[in-house]
Amino acid sequence: MEQKSKRSFLQITRIMLSWKMIAMFFFGFSSGFPFYIIKDVLKLWMTESGVDLATIGLFSALGLPYTLKFVWSPLMDGYVPRFLGRRRGWILIAQIGLMMSIALIGQFDPSKSLFWIVFMALCINFFGASQDIALDAFRREYLTSDELGFGTGVWMNAWRLGMYVSIGIALLTELNISWASIHIILALMMGIGILTTLFVPEPKVDASPPVSVKEAVIEPFVEFFKRHSAILVLLFILLYKIGDNMAGAMTIPFILKMGFSKTEYFLIVKGIGMFGLFGGVILGGSIMIRLGIARSLWVFGILQAISTALFAIMVMVDHNSMIWVDYRQVILGCIIGFEFFSTGLGQAAYATYMAIQTNKRFTATQYALLTSLMAVPGVVAASATGFMAKYLGWDVFYFFCAVIAVPGLLLLFKIAPWNASNEELETTH
Template sequence: MQAWATVEDVSLQDIGYLTLVGTAYTIKFLWAPLVDRYAPPLLGRRRGWMLVTQLLLAVAILAMGALSPSSALMPLALLAVLVAFLSATQDIAFDAYCTDVLRKEERGAGAAIKVMGYRLAMIVSGGLALIMADQWIGWGNTYMLMGGLMLLCALATLWAPEPEHVARPPRTLREAVAEPLHEFFTRRGALAVVLLIVLYKLGDAFAGALSTTFLIRGAGFTPTEVGTVNKVLGLAATIIGALAGGSLMARWGLYRSLMAFGLLQAVSNLAYWLIAVSPKNIWLMATGVGIENLCGGLGTASFVGLLMALCRQRFSATQFALLSALSAVGRTYLAGPLTPPLVNWMGWPGFFLLTVVIALPGLVLLKILRGTIDDMEKQGEA
């Protein structure tokens, strides 16, 4: 939508306001208790919400294709807000569904497939959609096509299985709001686990906060070179890392995977340090970006597996939404604001060495909490 508004000469200030459309994703935990408490009449508590949101998403996206940002920016923006709300609600239901339906040994593979699906969707709705809109069928028709793809996705919801054990939903809305928090925070070590969630990918978040700026401004590569490597090699490496992480998790278990992938995730930041201290070399840059994304994919797979393991089935929608929101705290409120002054103070090489150090407290806390994580994983199965 940002690109569409740009090519139709919408003012820069109005385009800036469009970035607020995605706010629903950061506050989705506020209405997650409704998804836990109530169920549509078809397909059960999780698949029912997934189907409803997917059908409404298809209609809303199709409606966006009938408008134009140059002549109907406000109606288009309101539809986009609706799309974001429905999409965030679909996320709530789908994350809860994955938590409920996957067996313990399947969580790693499930997390990997989720990452792969998300990354492939970024290609389709990002790069491919821009090409189709610009060169083939126009913007309106591209939105129509995306709405049709959303309808096709709804078929998977119809065919998907129900969880083997269906938990009793909360009896009241008050219980749906209060009990997930009470149940989680009365577990032994709950606050320490929350801190772990914030810290586990913090080093990775700092390293990635200005990685594109570093490669262009700090290392001297062209936007085309960086874009090609990030979009092609980086994306492929992330998918491979997530799939490999899911496979290894099934054999290693949750704690061992978190520790091994967390260490690799931290050490892989040295690839950016090496790029920073070496003469410009496209092959070194591609290798470094590939390694960093591969290890990041491994860490993401184990981290999503951790979030699923920590959720209790009765409240999985609310608890997963809350935990995933907490996981964004470090990226949003620490890595984003603090990275520029740190780079100005230390330079790029020193900064990337610091990101390895930033990753260590999370790993130390993980080791301390090994028994707690095992206990909470067992409680989450109840």
């Protein structure tokens, strides 16, 4: 298979500075913004209101709509709203639902009206998950395969910005602003996404939407599993980042066990690490325009494995040596920075590959299914990492996490050969 001619610097720049990327930024922000309103902001509010800690902990279960969003995604593929179109119509419905739910939840008192807090929190997560279904489908259909990598990188960073902004607005309580007013401010922030929805065009898709329940619910599965490499694609989605996820699950205990303080952890991981992650997803998207998705998956996957192995090497360094004593913070900062950077690269390529594996007739349903599957290794495999680190030791544990990335890379020989073009990966289904 011949790789298409590489993009010129001017072509790459045009893609990166296009109006489409501005739309991806605002939509990514709108996607990340409501997620942490329930995950963190609500818990902060309930703690201040004196709600029992056990009750606060149970609120984590309210995130289920994000895990189960594939259940109602066929409706969003099959039914086309009469205004704005199939994608923008559903996006707007979800955004209006979010704006109303966020504003309303702030009008209740967690210490007195817990039932209504639970109900409104479920509404926020339902509309947030629904917005994500429609937005993911929009991104897949709105961007070309050449634009998708960088657009995904912009989206991911804007998603995290939305998260930080929602938490930052909650801190306005320090200025004696009431929680009711804060939730009004939070609700108004959804106006950014609503305006973007009204101004961007509906994606043009040649395939017609499903017209029956059978076509909307059954056909996405049938179409996917009829493909020649369907099982290999699913295995790849499960395995490509499994080592990276397992290693990441033990970052906090590892750093503290290595003798670093909580302050050092915060400054190095949340500071250097987050900048590395942001840089990784943006640079990863930029590189994908030049290299293509297939080659990027190879390069970024290898870098992920190397970055994980560096933690094992750090364990093997003599911690009584002058180099470690004098430069341990620098050593940790470099390794963390490279690890988060590699993770960001891998995330950009991984999400882009999943997007192009969807059939545009069933984008919402198939993408929701693949992203739900993507979360499995982070939950199942990561749950055993504590036992592994305890009984294997940190050095063997991190070498294992590096080696377990190999099966995912080997699958690339079949599903994304080195010279495969973006178009060839997209047309394999």
